[in-house]
Amino acid sequence: MAKGEAYQNRIELVQGTLDLLVLQTLLWGAQHGYGIAQAIRSGSGDVLQVETGSLYPALHRLEKQGWIKSEWRTTENKQRAKYYQLTAAGKKQLASEGERWRRVTAAIASLMEPRESGGAL
Amino acid sequence: MKWPLWGRRNRELEEEIRAHLAMAAHDRIERGETPESAEQGAQRQFGNVALVQETTREMWGWRWLERLWQDLRYGLRGMRRAPGFTAVAVASVALGIGANTAIFSLFDALMLKSLPVRDPGSLYLVGLGVDNPMESLSYRIVRALAERKEIFFGVAGFSRWIFPVGPSGAIRNTPGALVTGEFYETLGLQPAAGRLLMPADDEPGAAPVAVISDGYWERSFSRSPDALGKTIRIGGVPVTIVGVAPRGFTGANVGAVADISMAASTLPLIKPEAAALLGPGNVWLRALARLRGGISASQATARLATVWPGMAERVVSPTWPRDRQREIIDARFVLKPGGTGWTYLRQIYRRPLLVLLGVTGIVLLIACANVATLLLSRAAARQKEIAIRLAIGAARARIVRQLFTESALLAAAGGTIGIGLAWVLSLVLLNLVSSERLPVMFDLAPNGRVLAFTTTAAMATALLFGLAPALHGASAVIRRRSRILPTLVSVQVGLSLLLLIGAGLFEGTLRNLENVDPGFQREAVLLVDLEGRRNTVPRDLVETLLRVPGVIAASISTHTPLSGSTWSDPAVPAGQPLPKRDNAVFNGAGPGFLETMQIRLLAGRDFSEHDGPGSVQVAIVNEAYARRYFGNRDPVGQHLSAMVRGKAADLEIIGVTRNTVHSGLRVPPYPGIYVSYFQLQDDIPSTLEARVRGQLGQAAHAIREAVQAKLPESSVEVRALSEQVEATMTQERMLATLASGFSALALLLACVGLYGLLHYSVAQRTREIGIRMALGARQGGVIGMELGRAIRLVLAGIALGLPGVWIASRWVKSLLFGLAPTDPATIAGAALLLVIAALAAAYLPARGAARVDPMIALREE
Numbered sequence: 001m002a003k004g005e006a007y008q009n010r011i012e013l014v015q016g017t018l019d020l021l022v023l024q025t026l027l028w029g030a031q032h033g034y035g036i037a038q039a040i041r042s043g044s045g046d047v048l049q050v051e052t053g054s055l056y057p058a059l060h061r062l063e064k065q066g067w068i069k070s071e072w073r074t075t076e077n078k079q080r081a082k083y084y085q086l087t088a089a090g091k092k093q094l095a096s097e098g099e100r101w102r103r104v105t106a107a108i109a110s111l112m113e114p115r116e117s118g119g120a121l
Numbered sequence: 122m123k124w125p126l127w128g129r130r131n132r133e134l135e136e137e138i139r140a141h142l143a144m145a146a147h148d149r150i151e152r153g154e155t156p157e158s159a160e161q162g163a164q165r166q167f168g169n170v171a172l173v174q175e176t177t178r179e180m181w182g183w184r185w186l187e188r189l190w191q192d193l194r195y196g197l198r199g200m201r202r203a204p205g206f207t208a209v210a211v212a213s214v215a216l217g218i219g220a221n222t223a224i225f226s227l228f229d230a231l232m233l234k235s236l237p238v239r240d241p242g243s244l245y246l247v248g249l250g251v252d253n254p255m256e257s258l259s260y261r262i263v264r265a266l267a268e269r270k271e272i273f274f275g276v277a278g279f280s281r282w283i284f285p286v287g288p289s290g291a292i293r294n295t296p297g298a299l300v301t302g303e304f305y306e307t308l309g310l311q312p313a314a315g316r317l318l319m320p321a322d323d324e325p326g327a328a329p330v331a332v333i334s335d336g337y338w339e340r341s342f343s344r345s346p347d348a349l350g351k352t353i354r355i356g357g358v359p360v361t362i363v364g365v366a367p368r369g370f371t372g373a374n375v376g377a378v379a380d381i382s383m384a385a386s387t388l389p390l391i392k393p394e395a396a397a398l399l400g401p402g403n404v405w406l407r408a409l410a411r412l413r414g415g416i417s418a419s420q421a422t423a424r425l426a427t428v429w430p431g432m433a434e435r436v437v438s439p440t441w442p443r444d445r446q447r448e449i450i451d452a453r454f455v456l457k458p459g460g461t462g463w464t465y466l467r468q469i470y471r472r473p474l475l476v477l478l479g480v481t482g483i484v485l486l487i488a489c490a491n492v493a494t495l496l497l498s499r500a501a502a503r504q505k506e507i508a509i510r511l512a513i514g515a516a517r518a519r520i521v522r523q524l525f526t527e528s529a530l531l532a533a534a535g536g537t538i539g540i541g542l543a544w545v546l547s548l549v550l551l552n553l554v555s556s557e558r559l560p561v562m563f564d565l566a567p568n569g570r571v572l573a574f575t576t577t578a579a580m581a582t583a584l585l586f587g588l589a590p591a592l593h594g595a596s597a598v599i600r601r602r603s604r605i606l607p608t609l610v611s612v613q614v615g616l617s618l619l620l621l622i623g624a625g626l627f628e629g630t631l632r633n634l635e636n637v638d639p640g641f642q643r644e645a646v647l648l649v650d651l652e653g654r655r656n657t658v659p660r661d662l663v664e665t666l667l668r669v670p671g672v673i674a675a676s677i678s679t680h681t682p683l684s685g686s687t688w689s690d691p692a693v694p695a696g697q698p699l700p701k702r703d704n705a706v707f708n709g710a711g712p713g714f715l716e717t718m719q720i721r722l723l724a725g726r727d728f729s730e731h732d733g734p735g736s737v738q739v740a741i742v743n744e745a746y747a748r749r750y751f752g753n754r755d756p757v758g759q760h761l762s763a764m765v766r767g768k769a770a771d772l773e774i775i776g777v778t779r780n781t782v783h784s785g786l787r788v789p790p791y792p793g794i795y796v797s798y799f800q801l802q803d804d805i806p807s808t809l810e811a812r813v814r815g816q817l818g819q820a821a822h823a824i825r826e827a828v829q830a831k832l833p834e835s836s837v838e839v840r841a842l843s844e845q846v847e848a849t850m851t852q853e854r855m856l857a858t859l860a861s862g863f864s865a866l867a868l869l870l871a872c873v874g875l876y877g878l879l880h881y882s883v884a885q886r887t888r889e890i891g892i893r894m895a896l897g898a899r900q901g902g903v904i905g906m907e908l909g910r911a912i913r914l915v916l917a918g919i920a921l922g923l924p925g926v927w928i929a930s931r932w933v934k935s936l937l938f939g940l941a942p943t944d945p946a947t948i949a950g951a952a953l954l955l956v957i958a959a960l961a962a963a964y965l966p967a968r969g970a971a972r973v974d975p976m977i978a979l980r981e982e
Contacts, residue, residue: 034144052167057173060180060181081144
């Protein structure tokens with residue numbers, strides 16, 4: 001039903017990509033799950049929508065990996081929420097994975113836009 | 122169902138999601154939505170909360186444990202819902218595992234358990250011989266070996282010994298051991314109190330001292346330190362207790378508890394008549410050796426081979442015939458792993474215990490088949506439940522795992538109860554092999570090996586009975602007429618047949634042994650073993666006995682049949698050369714021995730009081746001897762040249778008797794010679810025998826009083842000849858009893874299986890039976906039809922079992938007596954019993970079938 005409609009303005013995220021986006025988002029400071037989802041959506045101009053069914057498993061997975069850590073804090077609206085924060089290992093992971101991501105997207109982009117890459121040769 | 126340990130984490134996750142929803146709703150309100158619609162919108166956008174929780178929890182990594190917990194809870198609930206099924210299944214497993222564990226723990230105690238000593242793996246049992254090494258060595262050989270310090274760290278000689286402990290008139294026989302001086306040092310033991318025996322204690326003239334076991338310390342001295350230095354009287358001699366052996370160590374003789382241990386060299390003090398044991402001719406000690414560091418067993422035997430001829434000169438007796446000396450000198454030492462100690466029981470019980478392990482293994486298989494049958498029947502009943510679960514999206518693997526968890530639960534419950542059962546059963550078993558004269562004691566507390574065995578058995582059981590039903594159950598559609606169930610029941614029947622035949626064979630063997638004519642009358646004869654040398658036995662002891670009320674005949678002899686000890690020497694008709702080896706079983710008998718034992722005299726006369734030291738040496742031969750050496754001639758009046766206890770003798774034959782058994786009921790009678798007890802001068806053992814009338818217990822009491830009055834320094838114990846005969850059948854009795862018990866159990870399990878199958882099949886075919894009845898089938902016909910099904914299953918089982926009988930026969934052949942392993946009467950009897958039991962088990966469901974009301978049956982669907 002709503003699926004076809006949703007398909008147009010939303011891109012399903014590959015697992016590794018979501019992890020990368022979460023880490024990237026947290027680079028600007030600690031954030032709770034809802035905030036992360038909002039940040040990714042607005043940061044991508046509403047193109048990337050994060051499913052909660054993927055977000056929370058991703059957060060818990062990253063925490064188990066030791067790339068992020070969590071603590072309970074209170075928001076400005078006095079709402080108790082679980083804040084996630086990058087760890088040193090997480091920063092390292094973000095650096096190496098981000099680099100890889102850039103190489104892969106550049107490669108994909110060069111395949112998708114053959115004239116431009118041809119010019120570069 | 123959530124994994125309980127994750128309670129905090131679960132709550133946190135819930136709160137995390139609640140916060141998410143609250144923030145989302147808050148944002149929506151800020152954008153102008155009403156609170157209700159904001160909340161609903163946040164919920165909608167979030168999606169399935171439970172699903173998000175579920176997938177998030179999987180990230181924690183302990184999901185499988187949580188699922189297992191779920192399965193366990195589910196399984197336990199299922200078991201509670203079907204208590205009858207659960208009880209039968211758990212009981213089947215418990216009996217199967219209990220039986221196996223009991224036999225295994227006995228096997229373990231006897232064969233596998235290491236002595237509680239330092240580094241038991243590096244101990245070797247020393248044997249000496251040419252082809253068939255003897256495990257018994259003389260005291261001199263053990264001492265000579267202990268001196269070879271370039272080969273041995275130490276050599277521990279030991280032998281079981283019964284010590285008469287206590288003051289005159291109140292003497293109690295206490296089990297113990299005689300050991301050589303290096304015994305404790307070699308085994309590497311530390312005393313629990315005081316000191317242990319040392320080489321100095323085993324020198325001639327050393328003061329008599331004793332080391333007691335921890336158990337004896339507790340029982341007799343309440344662990345008081347005052348026990349050290351105390352004197353106890355042993356054989357009338359004061360002996361000082363110098364120490365207590367470490368807890369758990371009860372001697373190197375497995376199965377025999379040594380409460381008191383003394384040095385062998387003190388033997389002449391505490392039992393002068395046994396002093397000859399220290400001489401060269403008596404082999405009675407077992408020896409455990411610990412090799413010097415860096416020497417392997419093969420190096421040790423090689424070195425022993427080079428030094429032995431030089432040593433041998435000192436340990437053989439110059440009075441022996443040349444051949445015998447040569448034989449000992451030429452013999453070679455053999456070292457066998459000895460970390461498990463030594464016991465004569467191993468030889469006797471190895472094969473029976475292996476057979477029993479096989480038997481209990483089959484019982485366990487039957488139990489498995491039984492539980493599998495039950496589970497399959499239940500799986501059919503749960504078909505609907507499983508179909509629903511599959512329909513709402515349960516993975517097939519998950520359902521297999523679920524069903525399998527239930528099997529594992531049953532196995533675990535059965536196994537736990539089984540361990541308790543095993544403990545009781547092994548005590549019963551021990552009681553079967555233990556007798557008053559030769560008590561057998563084992564520490565049967567379950568050890569790691571036994572528990573590992575039980576766990577493995579339980580897991581294998583779960584796999585065996587759980588796998589088929591699990592796979593079968595998870596296939597959504599169960600075939601109406603599965604072949605698995607009838608096959609399982611037939612397998613049970615076949616295995617039961619095997620056990621029934623085995624039980625029949627062992628019972629038959631026991632019966633045959635009981636029916637062996639021993640050549641004497643075993644009933645109503647009482648025996649008293651005398652301590653003290655032949656010369657110190659009061660001459661009028663037999664007269665004293667004859668005056669005891671109830672005694673109708675009495676005598677004295679050096680040996681009694683089946684006592685476990687025999688005496689053999691060479692003897693041939695005068696004029697022939699003496700053979701190198703002993704060729705006759707001897708017995709020194711007083712006048713009246715033949716009458717007391719009721720051994721029939723075939724020709725000539727019995728010994729009389731005139732056959733004493735001064736007169737012509739006389740002998741009575743048995744039929745076997747007469748036939749072998751005199752053929753058809755009459756031996757009475759002929760002479761024998763013999764070597765009687767190392768002295769050349771000329772014996773005049775005065776009579777011929779019937780054969781009697783000597784060393785065992787299975788052993789055919791051997792040529793035998795009776796010599797006159799009162800013409801023997803040596804230190805020889807003596808036993809009084811009395812044939813009594815009336816109550817055996819009263820007579821025994823009266824005899825004890827009379828003999829004790831004559832021999833205040835001895836422990837007088839009266840026992841019955843019939844018990845002595847019985848004791849030789851202990852092994853057979855144990856096998857027969859256990860095989861019967863286990864086969865009865867197997868039969869019961871098979872019948873339960875058959876009953877279950879038929880009951881289930883009747884329930885399933887209610888409609889079919891109803892139609893038959895509606896069409897005019899009679900009740901009798903329906904019963905007949907159902908019983909016919911049962912008979913077909915049983916016959917199929919018997920056909921399955923018979924080839925097994927043929928295979929198993931090789932295993933039990935050597936344990937049988939007087940019948941072949943394929944004895945047709947036994948096989949037919951077992952099969953008949955099986956058919957009868959099966960019919961009885963099948964009758965109830967068959968009658969149930971006949972009571973099906975056609976109307977109700979047809980309305981049912």
